[in-house]
Amino acid sequence: MRIFFYNPDGTFGSVRTISRQIEIGSDPDTFAGTITFQVAAPDGHVLMKGCGTETATRID
Template identity: 35%
Template sequence: MKTASALAIALFALSGAVIADASAQSPSASNALLLLPPANRIVGTWEFQVHIFDCDTGQTRVRFRAASVFNAGGTMVDTNNAPPTTRGPAFGVWNYDRRNRNWTAQMRLYRYNPDGSFAGVNEVRRTLTLAPGDDQMTEAFTGQILGPNEEVLAETCGEGEGTRSL
């Protein structure tokens, strides 16, 4: 029994040393170690049906299909079914809000004009909520459409429903 207790204490001390060493190496390493469930429940590939609307009137601007990949450690990638000549992939970060039990994500993507020239950037801030069972998700988001010099051209609002696909 004393041997088992000594082994447990040694393993606990060793795990503390590993976490301390990772923290000293880089902030991202320490964040990855501290990102434990329930935060990682969002990790995976999700398919969304998205509705973008006028923030003031609620009038629909566009509906489309999108896919988001949420990686362990807080990074994400997003794309949608728009022609690839009109936009690039979105890259971003996500965080878990323990107080509200939801996730927030921020992402940016580049837009292009029909002639292929740079049109500007979209910035999106999402609030995501998982349904019981962790295979369905709802989202609400706001965003800004920025011009080539990062000037604000328009504000956007939207919502979506997602299903875990992988």
């Protein structure tokens, strides 16, 4: 997913790119995944990037 951000004066501020990969567990009530993100300036220079993991279990 790419999200475009603009400054209050209307000029282009940055592009934020988010990517998620989700894998369903051995049953349909759990999943695990990874997420990565990047924030880039208008000239393409990477300002920030990061990653993380997630797990979930359905609550009845």
